Amino acid sequence: MSHSPESTSRRKALLALGALGVVYGDIGTSPLYALRESMTGPGGHGMVDINPANVLGILSLIIWALVSLIAVKYISVVMRADNDGEGGLLAMLALAVPQTTKLGSPVNRRSYVLVLLALLGTAFLFGDGIITPAISVLSAVEGLKVAASPAMESWIVPITVVILLGLFSIQYRGTGRVGIWFGPITLVWFLTIGVLGVRGILMYPGVLMAMNPWWALQFLIHHGLDSAVTLGGVCLCITGGEALYADMGHFGRNPIRLAWFAVVLPALLLNYLGQGALVLSNPSPETLVSPLYQLAPVWFKMPLVILGTLAAVIASQALISGAFSLAMQAVQMGYLPRLAIDHTSESEHGQIYVGQVNRAIMVGSIALVIGFQTSSNLAAAYGIAVCLTMLITTLVLCSIARRLWLWPVWKVVLVCGSFMLIELSFVLPNLLKITQGGWVPMLIGAALMLTMLTWKRGRAVLAGKFAAMSLPLSDLIESLNRGGVTRVQGTAVYLSLAGGSAPPAMLHNLKHNQVLHRTTIILTIQAARTPRVSDNERLEVSELGSGVWRVVARSGFMERPNVPEILAACGEHGLSCRADKVSFFLGRETILATHEHFPLWQSKYFALLSRSSQSAMEFFNLPPNRVIELGAQIEV
Structure with a gap:
């Protein structure tokens, strides 16, 4: 059945709108904390001097991290590696490791390494699903200190816990009825932060110089090893990059690309530049408490807190739903025990609820909020999981590019090597934050990795014993x-x-x-x-x-x-x-x-x-x- 160009364009636009709420919720809430953490370091320790060279350098690092790793790596390269339209590390693993024709036949050493890498990345993605609701909602609610009163600080953690309890308690009902609002609300969020960014740029137009990557290079050269703290914060601007690839099966490659270039990237660039302009026009530590909320006029601060909290909840919902899908994939591929999987929609097969996963994420997220108290403290735990997952994706991509796409070695080295170099510059600084909270995702990843390897190997032993009997x-x-x-x-x-x-x-x-x-x-x-x-x-x-x-x-x-x-x-x-x-x-x-x-x-x-x-x-x-x-x- 043929479709008119008008109906095809309308369908693509609707899919792009849906992708905003599901795919881009995580990266869309990063402006709540990314620039602040880049300037101040975890917990406020390691703050750089507020001067034009430093601010422009950090903004340039953020801009070119978004361009190189999201626009180029994920949007242009990684999304080509689709497994019958599906994305994600486990789908990528099925492409990278050759199909074995004999049940239980051993895989070669290269394939075994790829399996271990993909499982480790999957384990970190589960960890990401625990940390994202905690840091997203907590950072949004922290806007009350700016919008209402500093006295609200003692209420931030209890309010965050109540919101998270409400979010997880309704998961079993599915998102079918409220899901139609995710895209429009997230679109309003992106338009709002984009407009606020323009408002900030008008305060200090010279901030547009940060588009020149020379400022990023100068910052790294001038600060040397001390720039590691800043890079550990800059990586927070690319959180959610893996979601672009993992959710490809729900919306398709082209709608996700359309949403990125038409809405998400312009809004993010404008907002980060606007925050930087605000800092340069008002260079004080108080400005860095919550630069996004301080971009708003007084009358709009409280509505912005409410909108930011809604955006954070939507971002959390996307990660939770992604964890459910990831768990089902792992069960079907034999890496996790059979789990109780309930379908929450008669029409949408992908809408599922996994009670055990939901309870684990709920307990983990609330424990992180209570344990870390502030989004700044929690940021140290966040970055390492994101960066390691991205690095693992690049390593698996090397195999796909060489084996399936038949790229010559020089092209694999040039393209994947460039991505790897950038990602390593984020991974290594984050390793320094292990004692400040980075141990949390490492512990979660190790526990899940142990679970998957134990189950897979144990089932193989059972299969051998059954075969003997x-x-x-x-x-x-x-x-x-x-x-x-x-x-x-x-x-x-x-x-x-x-x-x-x-x-x-x-x-x-x-x-x-x-x-x-x-x-x-x-x-x-x-x-x-x-x-x-x-x-x-x-x-x-x-x-x-x-x-x-x-x-x-x-x-x-x-x-x-x-x-x-x-x-x-x-x-x-x-x-x-x-x-x-x-x-x-x-x-x-x-x-x-x-x-x-x-x-x-x-x-x-x-x-x-x-x-x-x-x-x-x-x-x-x-x-x-x-x-x-x-x-x-x-x-x-």
Whole structure:
């Protein structure tokens, strides 16, 4: 069906408006604290002298960080690495690591390094999802000190905690009804900070000289190693850059680019320049308390605080929703245990709610607000996660550019090397802030990395043990053909990790009950390396003989497999059955921790993860009254 140019342009504009609320909320709230932290350092320690050379140099660093890393790296280069339209580190990993044809076959050393890097970046993104709500809402509410009275300072933390509690408590309802307002509200925010920026520039037009990168270079040369503190603050202006790529599947590459160049970049540049002009026209430490709010006239300060808080909540919502999607991807790709995933919209498949993730982010965010008290203190914890994730994305991008895009080595070195050099200049200063709060994202990242590696390796060990206990299907069919096994009426479905072997639950049933249903289906659900699977590749049905069928169902890492729907689709392949008329036999393993494959503590952790995993019955949407679970104890 063809669309007129007018309707196509209108759709693109609407998608760009939607992208403003979801993709750009995080980077759009950075003006609340980025320039302040660049000038004062974490917690107000390390403040640079307020003079034209320093202010213009810092502004130039901010401007060219936005241009080089966001406009050039993410918008122009990274977004080319789409996995069937989807972005994000896990989608990028599926592109960078070649598809293995044999289940469980070892990957080479390069691929293993890429897997570790992508998992580490994913772990930091989860950490980012915890820190962003805390620093965004806290920095917005801190505007009360400017808009109302300095006496409001004691109320800032309680108000922030109440807002966060409210935000997380409504997640289970989904964002369908209020989500339509995210784009318009964020558009108003960007237009507002852009206009305020123009107001500031008119106070000191000479601030426009900061567009010249020579000021940035001069600042770095003049301050030398002392500029590390400033660079640690400058990196805060590019927070949310990873969201541009991660949310590409929701809006598409072109609407995200349109929103960036038409609205976001101009508004950010104008506002940062306006804040700099305000500092130069009124060079005092008091100006740096909250330069964004001080750009506003007195009558507009309180409305600006309210608008800023709304923008911060929207930015937080985008990160929370992104964490839900990331968790689902990790589950589907086998890096996390099965989680309870609820769809909050009948029409929008991507709108999901993951209760365990929501509770973890809520507890973490509120703990950070209470523990750090101010956004300035929290800024030290924020930058390192952002910069390390960006650096990891560049490293994985090198592999994609060389292997998929067939770039020559010199081009990979020139392009990716340039990005890496800039990112390292942000990463190294942030490492100096580990004792000031940078340990928080490092600890979160390490814990999540340990969880993902433990689960992946533990499941591989289990698969090996199941394979050793199982019987090749060819031997089973041969045994059934010889007779000797009592067959009963009905249809049974057995879930199997590997389609070529009889699943342990089937062998347990034969051993203890000594019967087999006349129609027996061995169902294997495979996670594809793409976000979605086409209909003609989704299902593979084959009859093995003696009433035994093998069904291989494939789903993408952005899809959740639904067994009743899979069985209904089997009718088109000659296998007619209904989920409410069959018996489902599931294995329920109890993990006994040993030090055979892991250190004992890690084996116990894997056992804990297994116990906390959602049951296969709930995850695959099986009718509870048709499920039979057969337990087994397995040493790991």
